Amino acid sequence: MAKKKNEEKILDVDARMQGTIVFKDPVNLRINGSFEGKLDTRGNLMIGENANVKADIKGDKIIIAGKVFGNLIASSSISIIAPGMVQGEIRTPSLSVAEGAIIDGRCVMLNVSHSEPGEIMELREVAQYLEVEAKVVEEWANQKLIPAEFEDGEFKFYRGAVDKWLQDEKIKK
Numbered sequence: 001m002a003k004k005k006n007e008e009k010i011l012d013v014d015a016r017m018q019g020t021i022v023f024k025d026p027v028n029l030r031i032n033g034s035f036e037g038k039l040d041t042r043g044n045l046m047i048g049e050n051a052n053v054k055a056d057i058k059g060d061k062i063i064i065a066g067k068v069f070g071n072l073i074a075s076s077s078i079s080i081i082a083p084g085m086v087q088g089e090i091r092t093p094s095l096s097v098a099e100g101a102i103i104d105g106r107c108v109m110l111n112v113s114h115s116e117p118g119e120i121m122e123l124r125e126v127a128q129y130l131e132v133e134a135k136v137v138e139e140w141a142n143q144k145l146i147p148a149e150f151e152d153g154e155f156k157f158y159r160g161a162v163d164k165w166l167q168d169e170k171i172k173k
Helices: 123-130 134-142 158-173
Strands: 002-005 009-015 017-022 029-031 034-040 045-048 052-064 067-069 074-079 085-087 090-092 095-097 102-104 106-110 120-122 150-153 155-156
Touching: 074 102, 120 123, 120 158, 123 134, 123 155, 123 158, 134 155, 155 158
Parallel strands: 009 029, 017 034, 029 045, 034 052, 045 052, 052 067, 052 074, 067 085, 074 090, 074 095, 085 102, 090 106
Antiparallel strands: 002 009, 120 155, 150 155
C-alpha cells in the first residue's frame, strides 16, 4: 500500500504494482514490494532490500538494496548496497557499489555536463518535445545539426544538450 509520511515526506510503496509511473516533481520514493513496468522519478528513489523490480528506471538519485532487472539512468548518482543486485545497463555520472552488491550488465559513466538535467531521450521523445516528425529529427541527427549520440543502432539525445541547441538556434534567428 502507498502511504505518505508527512514527517519524512516519503512515499512508501509496499505492494505489488505493474505499469508506468511518472513523477514530474521531486519525491522521496521507497519501493519495498514488487514492481514491473517503467519508472520515471524525480528526487530520491530507494529500492528496499525485499523489493523485486523488473523495470527501466530514470531518476535523479537512486539507491538499490533489493533486486532490479532493467536499465537504470540517473542524473545524479546510483548507489548499490548489499545485498542489492542490478541486471541491466547503468548510466550515471556517479556510481558506488558496496561490498556484497552485484552488477550484471554494462556501466556507462556520464559526463556531468551531459547529465544535467539528466534525462536521456529517444528519437520519438525528441520529436514530440520539439513538435516535429521523428524522421526530421533523425535527418538532423544524421547531418549532425542536433546534438546526438549513435549507440546500439539508435540515436540517444541528452535533454540538456537539446535544450542548449534549441536556445542557440533561437539566438541565431
